[in-house]
Amino acid sequence: NAGVTQTPKFQVLKTGQSMTLQCAQDMNHEYMSWYRQDPGMGLRLIHYSVGAGITDQGEVPNGYNVSRSTTEDFPLRLLSAAPSQTSVYFCASSYSKTSGSETQYFGPGTRLLVL
Amino acid sequence: AQSVTQLGSHVSVSEGALVLLRCNYSSSVPPYLFWYVQYPNQGLQLLLKYTTGATLVKGINGFEAEFKKSETSFHLTKPSAHMSDAAEYFCAVSEEFHNQGGKLIFGQGTELSVKP
Numbered sequence: 001n002a003g004v005t006q007t008p009k010f011q012v013l014k015t016g017q018s019m020t021l022q023c024a025q026d027m028n029h030e031y032m033s034w035y036r037q038d039p040g041m042g043l044r045l046i047h048y049s050v051g052a053g054i055t056d057q058g059e060v061p062n063g064y065n066v067s068r069s070t071t072e073d074f075p076l077r078l079l080s081a082a083p084s085q086t087s088v089y090f091c092a093s094s095y096s097k098t099s100g101s102e103t104q105y106f107g108p109g110t111r112l113l114v115l
Numbered sequence: 116a117q118s119v120t121q122l123g124s125h126v127s128v129s130e131g132a133l134v135l136l137r138c139n140y141s142s143s144v145p146p147y148l149f150w151y152v153q154y155p156n157q158g159l160q161l162l163l164k165y166t167t168g169a170t171l172v173k174g175i176n177g178f179e180a181e182f183k184k185s186e187t188s189f190h191l192t193k194p195s196a197h198m199s200d201a202a203e204y205f206c207a208v209s210e211e212f213h214n215q216g217g218k219l220i221f222g223q224g225t226e227l228s229v230k231p
Binding site: 004031033035040041042043044045048058090092094096099100101102103104105106107108109 | 119124147149151156157158159160161164166167205207209217218219220221222223224
């Protein structure tokens, strides 16, 4: 298994540009989520999904959209990038959509710089 | 609301010395608690977790943590530090809600340095 994969690894955007961060998992996990990591703030939940066609907002959803058309893929869209979205983005997945005790498996991250 | 506080953003120890990384949480219900490690330019990897049962939890690479409900703490320890332990460590708490899975609330992180 490849686990959780993310593309691209690094991206530079100009303010106002749009882009999609890709996330895929091959473990048949129901639950997938996106976090952003900023210095001194740990990781914060952006959006999450408990299955295909079902998404919901996390702690910091503004400026981001998600959709989940398949179990494997959970892309994160920035419609109009802002410098405040400069961050490292992590995708994670876990087997169960209902249990908070499940281990979440993280991808390698995407570093985004918005100029 | 749940929260996690990690005391000390940077901890430095000598090789062979005890590692102690502190984590306190607030939660209105019995929590699930996690420690993750992040090596430079990598994703997060689970070290250990507490769900139910024994309050002393053993993890990978010789780390362990003890859940103390009365102190709302989940400190991470390792008896003898190795150079390879240098990384950033995150404590996290999760609550279980029906059909909402494991929404993790992370602490700010503690960067561990190991001196030769």
